[in-house]
Amino acid sequence: MAAASLAPGQNLAHILPPSWREDIPRWFAEDTPSFDWAGFVVGEEQQEAVLWGKSGGILAGVPFFEEIMRYVGCEVEWLMAERSVVPSNSKTKVAIVRGKARQLLLGERVALNTLARCSGIATVSRRFRDLAASTGWKGTIAGTRKTTPGFRTVEKYGMMVGGVxxxxxxxxxxxxxxxxxxxxxxxxxxxxxxxxxxxxxxxxxxxxxxxxxxxxxxxxxxxxxxxxxxxxxxxxxxxxxxxxxxxxxxxxxxxxxxxxxxxxxxxxxxxxxxxxxxTSAVHQSCQHVDFSLKIQPKKAAASTAQAQDSAV
The missing domain is CATH 3.20.20.70 (Aldolase class I)
Structure with missing residues (x-):
């Protein structure tokens, strides 16, 4: 009766409904309904940003993060696979994101919020699954339909990545x-x-x-x-x-x-x-996993700054 565990490297992204990408324009319409004023400051120059994992948990929501960044013209290179454990008490490089500076920052918050929420659900789901398994129980741990309207696909996906x-x-x-x-x-x-x-x-x-x-x-x-x-x-x-x-x-x-x-x-x-x-405890009020996205300073700019400091 227990749900079968995913094999190492087994991908869940391919079972997402064909319509899931339609949510992404709506998320951006909510987050940037008018002008992106701060985007004017950084411009169109190509930049590289590091996705850092800052708190322990299970990495989940990779397809959502990737598609959000693709929507704004950026590419993601993953350094950790989905369902990997992000270590606690240290900053861990999870991915590298490349694109125009303005586009990186346009997608940053939408992508981070989605990844943090999905990973938090996966983390709590994994704890519930492992706790039940430790007793020798052979049944099934399941989530509920008490999900966030408009965000159910992400939350249900997090449960599955976590193993419930x-x-x-x-x-x-x-x-x-x-x-x-x-x-x-x-x-x-x-x-x-x-x-x-x-x-x-x-x-x-x-x-x-x-x-x-x-x-x-x-x-x-x-x-x-x-x-x-x-x-x-x-x-x-x-x-x-x-x-x-x-x-x-x-x-x-x-x-x-x-x-x-x-x-x-x-x-x-x-x-x-x-x-x-x-139980709704695996998704309703779980703590998010903390991630940040940091644009890397250019080496040339850093060298110039060092030279100026030396001259002073």
């Missing part, structure tokens, strides 16, 4: 019946029967449940996944065990735990009866 399951990507990816759906329709059984009329047989149905009784009703009605939401301790693991034993050989389904999960409380949610742990 991105869960559903949007409302159309899987049927998830939550408490409001159930209350509005009248019951778990009615909501499942109703959605099956339109969703067909190819979509999984995941039902949010607050107790063993609700989960049992959902399985009876044909749910593929039952989410034991905000259940902890014996209530969680006892219910999960009882459900698995009751339906053994009769129905196939997954048990998911979710709600209020943090790194500190992660291990308490894991057991052989739980198949999936979904």
């Amino acid at each position: 399951d991105p869960h559903r990507h949007d409302l159309s990816s899987m049927v998830m019946l939550k408490d409001n759906h159930i209350w509005a329709s009248g019951s778990i059984t009615k909501s499942i029967q109703s959605v099956r009329r339109v969703a067909g047989h190819t979509l999984l149905v995941n039902v949010e449940c607050q107790s063993f009784a609700e989960a049992d009703e959902a399985i009876t009605a044909g749910a593929n996944i039952v989410m034991l939401d905000n259940l902890v301790g014996e209530e969680l693991h006892g219910s999960a065990k009882q459900l698995k034993e009751k339906w053994a050989g009769k129905r196939q389904f997954l048990i998911e735990t979710s709600g209020g999960i943090t790194e500190d409380g992660l291990q308490g949610r894991l057991s052989e009866w739980v198949d999936v742990l979904s």
Whole structure:
């Protein structure tokens, strides 16, 4: 049930949707809606800039950074591969970016923000994955749909680079019946029967449940996944065990735990009866990985400056 790990050098960029590049003009329209006043200062001269990693973490978001820089006419030479560990407590050269000075600075903040956010998500995702694996648990750690509007592709990509399951990507990816759906329709059984009329047989149905009784009703009605939401301790693991034993050989389904999960409380949610742990903690409020982009001073200019200092 655990998600397969990526092989060394395996590239995730090729699975990005064809439309992802359409986001980049929108990001620039937001960041530079009018004149680039400061760009006038640096002009059109070709320059070289170093991308520095300044805090520890997992490098993620390489295709986004690269495409942002390509959009402004710059080229990127990577010195570290995606999914590499950027060391902490030291500055590390991650890449060299070449282009016109004005264009380098035009793309700088958009590219750095994207890389920092994506790498932060990958870093926390890796910690969650490794912490769960250290217990011997064989299930799946997954993110959630609580992503930033307009930035979901980047955030889901960061989860995958970090090694966790991105869960559903949007409302159309899987049927998830939550408490409001159930209350509005009248019951778990009615909501499942109703959605099956339109969703067909190819979509999984995941039902949010607050107790063993609700989960049992959902399985009876044909749910593929039952989410034991905000259940902890014996209530969680006892219910999960009882459900698995009751339906053994009769129905196939997954048990998911979710709600209020943090790194500190992660291990308490894991057991052989739980198949999936979904949490927004891998992406909602994670700390970004710190990067900077610094244009390198020209040697000739540096030599002139040294000569002038000596003369003084």
